[in-house]
Amino acid sequence: MSDGTLYIGTKRYSSWSLRGWLAVRLAGLDVSEVVIPLAGGTTKAVKETSPSGYVPYLVHQGIEIWDSLAIGEYCAELAPALWPQDRAARAQARAISAEMHAGFRELRINMPMSLYRQAAGAGMTPGVATDIARIDVIWRAALERSGGPFLFGQTLTIADAMYAPVVCRFLTYRPALSGQALAYCAALRAHPLMEAWYADAAREPAAWFIPAMEAALPA
Helix, strand or coil, rough: CCCCEEEECCCCCCCCHHHHHHHHHCCCCCCCHHHHHCCCCCCCHHHHHHCCCCCCEEECEEEEEEEEEHHHHHHHHCCCCCCCCCCCHHHHHHHHHHHHCCHHHHHCCCCCCCCCCCCCCCCCCCCHHHHHHHHHHHHHHHHHHHHCEEEECCCHHHHHHHHHHHHHHHHHHHCHHHHHHHHHHHHCCCCHHHHHHHHHHCCCCCCCCHHHCCCCHHH
8 A cells, every 4th residue: 555645737748747756756655646637627626636726746644745846845855865965066956946946937838848749949939048048057057066967966856856847848849958958858858757757648548638738839
């Protein structure tokens, strides 16, 4: 019997769910997984399930956590390696994770996560370009300090979990990035957990698809 349940949204689209899911899987929590489709008016099901009305929502050993960054912090209490051991690096990891959690609105709006959409070159606006430039700077600074391949070294941290949906967006919309940022996208996409997430998304039934999120976009 598992220690609880992780409630998430459709894997093709739910960027916040990916963050929480990665944290939970990296921490090795023994929880069941419930996917709530976000298409066809089923948002009501999320509101009826999660205290906040959003996913991800984790119930672990009777403890309820309904925010992706809070889930990450909770998982790091159980698996401390999910934050860098070095105090300065840990502070940086928390800062850039919080910046992701609170910001980059233009990117979120204009390049929504849709894993299998054909949209290379689409979605660019001046605000998106500003967001992408800032993310590229964040990634390059972290990678230069850590040596990569991930933001804080050889293993994934909560910071990587927070930026994983951005990688998914960049792989879909293909904006211009620095060489270091492109290498980071490739490394994170090749991680076994990301491979598993994409594979699960590919198996989701067509009834869960949101047509507007699947439509190809011109460059």
